[in-house]
Amino acid sequence: MNHKEIIEKVFEKINNIEQKGALAAYIPELANVDVEKFGVHISTISGFNFGMGDYKENFSIQSIAKVFSLCLAYKMLGGELWNRVGVEPSGTAFNSLTQLEKDKGIPRNPFINAGALVISDVLLSTWATPKEELLAFIRSLSNNQTLNYSARISASEKSSGYRNVALCNFVKSLGNIENEPDNVLDFYFDLCSLEVSCQDLSQLFLFLANEGKTIHDNKQILTKSRSKRINALMQTCGFYDESGEFAFRVGLPGKSGVGGGIVAIHPDKYCI
Numbered sequence: 001m002n003h004k005e006i007i008e009k010v011f012e013k014i015n016n017i018e019q020k021g022a023l024a025a026y027i028p029e030l031a032n033v034d035v036e037k038f039g040v041h042i043s044t045i046s047g048f049n050f051g052m053g054d055y056k057e058n059f060s061i062q063s064i065a066k067v068f069s070l071c072l073a074y075k076m077l078g079g080e081l082w083n084r085v086g087v088e089p090s091g092t093a094f095n096s097l098t099q100l101e102k103d104k105g106i107p108r109n110p111f112i113n114a115g116a117l118v119i120s121d122v123l124l125s126t127w128a129t130p131k132e133e134l135l136a137f138i139r140s141l142s143n144n145q146t147l148n149y150s151a152r153i154s155a156s157e158k159s160s161g162y163r164n165v166a167l168c169n170f171v172k173s174l175g176n177i178e179n180e181p182d183n184v185l186d187f188y189f190d191l192c193s194l195e196v197s198c199q200d201l202s203q204l205f206l207f208l209a210n211e212g213k214t215i216h217d218n219k220q221i222l223t224k225s226r227s228k229r230i231n232a233l234m235q236t237c238g239f240y241d242e243s244g245e246f247a248f249r250v251g252l253p254g255k256s257g258v259g260g261g262i263v264a265i266h267p268d269k270y271c272i
């Protein structure tokens with residue numbers, strides 16, 4: 001079977017199983033999402049593109065966006081970044097507070113919220129306008145100039161993000177946040193509010209399947225070695241305390257978000 005046939009078969013199967021899971025209602029706007037929405041899109045490095053279902057509709061990618069901020073911080077700081085954040089799976093929920101105290105404010109990895117807040121802090125210390133720099137970076141990955149943040153979703157998370165406020169202040173108290181927590185949190189909520197379609201998503205992440213180089217304009221975003229390391233982090237930490245389960249069942253580096261999205265990469269082949 002080719003990619004198209006496999007996806008058609010799986011899509012049919014998944015679409016017919018009973019709804020499980022729940023909306024991430026702790027972010028009020030995400031409680032309004034239609035649970036029936038379902039889409040998939042694949043982009044291969046050889047140029048094949050195929051989608052099914054609601055693959056052209058934008059949705060909130062939430063923590064999937066943490067991969068973009070990580071790539072940028074890694075570009076800026078290189079290996080020094082790993083003094084601020086670890087590379088170990090946490091085995092805990094994405095918003096856990098308990099581990100941080102033992103780890104003295106050095107988050108286990110860049111994908112748990114505490115880690116993504118430290119990465120946000122790095123970008124705030126690097127640029128005067130990190131929100132604009134991040135958006136320009138993301139738009140350049142697929143050359144889609146319409147990609148944007150959702151002010152509605154970031155405001156919604158800001159109004160209820162008490163746990164992230166706690167995490168950020170806690171890490172600040174332990175000396176691993178340089179900027180004012182309010183500014184770090186504002187940037188983090190904007191990052192998580194990015195809205196993207198399945199089609200965009202598979203194209204945005206394609207450079208990580210292609211040794212760090214974009215397909216549409218052949219630009220080296222990260223060195224081959226660094227892009228391998230981002231994939232290693234997605235493989236081991238991309239699904240928090242479910243990372244082992246995802247590796248066991250799927251076996252690809254990937255990243256999830258509470259908006260319901262999952263992206264996965266098959267190095268040298270495709271992004272889905």
Ligand code: GLN
Nearest residue numbers: 062063094113192257258
């Ligand atoms: N913005 C969400 C939060 O901080 C992201 C969590 C996620 O997608 N896992 O809670």
